[in-house]
Amino acid sequence: MRTFFALDLASEDKLALEKWRSKNFPFFHRPVPMANFHITLAFLGDTSADKMEKLLSGADAIEAAPVRFDANQMGYWQRPGIVFLGDKQPDDALYALAQKCQALGARLRLNKEDKRYHPHVTLFRKVEQAPPVALTEPDFSLRFDHFSLMQSIPARDGVQYRELERWPLRN
Numbered sequence: 001m002r003t004f005f006a007l008d009l010a011s012e013d014k015l016a017l018e019k020w021r022s023k024n025f026p027f028f029h030r031p032v033p034m035a036n037f038h039i040t041l042a043f044l045g046d047t048s049a050d051k052m053e054k055l056l057s058g059a060d061a062i063e064a065a066p067v068r069f070d071a072n073q074m075g076y077w078q079r080p081g082i083v084f085l086g087d088k089q090p091d092d093a094l095y096a097l098a099q100k101c102q103a104l105g106a107r108l109r110l111n112k113e114d115k116r117y118h119p120h121v122t123l124f125r126k127v128e129q130a131p132p133v134a135l136t137e138p139d140f141s142l143r144f145d146h147f148s149l150m151q152s153i154p155a156r157d158g159v160q161y162r163e164l165e166r167w168p169l170r171n
């Protein structure tokens with residue numbers, strides 16, 4: 001199965017982001033379903049049953065602090081065609097957690113990511129042109145007290161995510 005570590009947004013935050021997105025970009029194409037709003041920590045890819053067991057016990061051993069993410073900046077990456085929300089000053093705790101998740105994935109020879117890690121919440125995919133400027137600046141204060149292992153399930157019109165397991169973040 002296809003998996004990734006992520007910070008899954010709380011339902012009320014998903015709703016708030018969706019409200020802002022639909023007000024500011026009512027005509028923009030290919031919105032990510034609000035249920036899918038998340039911050040990827042580490043993409044793992046195809047995960048066998050054998051590796052899944054090691055992944056779960058490896059994640060049990062991860063100790064990391066709660067994370068804050070202030071979604072206060074919109075961005076666009078032309079090559080993957082992604083419009084996203086970022087944080088102008090990302091939390092060190094987020095990098096520390098992502099690094100631990102990525103190291104675990106690398107130890108199990110799951111997906112090896114050479115690119116620099118840029119924490120973000122994807123809003124639109126397959127976007128060919130930079131989006132217009134938002135009428136109202138995004139300003140969402142997101143807080144996370146757990147991280148999750150997610151399964152990505154292909155669906156007829158996109159993907160669905162399912163949380164397989166979650167772990168607490170503590171100081």
Ligand code: 3AM
Nearest residue numbers: 004038039040043111113120121122152
């Ligand atoms: O919504 P974002 O972009 O944060 O882009 C995919 C998504 O994250 C990313 O993993 C998340 C769940 O699918 N992803 C998918 N395939 C990937 C790959 N081959 C990938 N990240 C890196 N390498």
